Amino acid sequence: GESVGLHLPTLSVQEGDNSIINCAYSNSASDYFIWYKQESGKGPQFIIDIRSNMDKRQGQRVTVLLNKTVKHLSLQIAATQPGDSAVYFCAETLSYNYGQNFVFGPGTRLSVLP
Amino acid sequence: DVKVTQSSRYLVKRTGEKVFLECVQDMDHENMFWYRQDPGLGLRLIYFSYDVKMKEKGDIPEGYSVSREKKERFSLILESASTNQTSMYLCASSIPGQGVYEQYFGPGTRLTVT
Secondary structure, three states, X not given: OOOEOOOOOEEEEEOOOOXXXXXXXXXXXXXXXXXXXXXXXXXXXXXXXXXXXXXXXEOOOEEEEEEOOOOEEEEEEOOOOHHHOEEEEEEEEOHHHOOOOOEEOOOEEEEEEO | OOOEEEOOOEXXXXXXXXXXXXXXXXXXXXXXXXXXXXXXXXXEEEEEEOOOOOOEEOOOOOOEEEEEEEXXXXXXXXXOOOHHHOEEEEEEEEOOOOOOOOOEEOOOEEEEEO
8 A cells, every 4th residue: 555654763853942743755645644643552642634735734833835846744843851851653534524534643752952 | 522432542462262342422523544653654544434334445454343333432453462463553534524523542552462
């Protein structure tokens, strides 16, 4: 099947700095994307989603950017806090599947330094 | 809030044993999923179910089966556990066709097969 993302990298940022987490997807037909956050010992938790008819979507302290030309997603976290330390996954799907067939990336581990 | 619970957080089984992993959700969701999560590989779909007694194979169904006798409960069965099934198992649920295809995850079961 199609694959999303790269092998698990780690990103270390200073508390208060902005974080940018990247994800590459390979299915150009994918039209719906989600970012999840997974804290240690917990299941993934929804952060934000974006559809392919958008380039940017903002939430609380988070922004997702979608570049369909190069099949790239990014998650920006403003003023990173210790509670943001987690593994972040992107996931892609075709919306006609009604969310039944997501492909998940391997994730990026974010470490927030004091 | 949606709550997805899994019967065990940690499980140790021996090769050849039959293993049952149980998942229960309390929000009347039609869709339920079983994934396994391995370092560097992301989440891989084992099986999903879109209704009671209905099931669909995911990307890696070999060695697994599932049961959905009630809407709120989705069980993953390892008929004869093998060491390569040592992994983190995550259950999720979602509502189809709502425009936001967020999956709600349980905390996971870390299974070790010795």
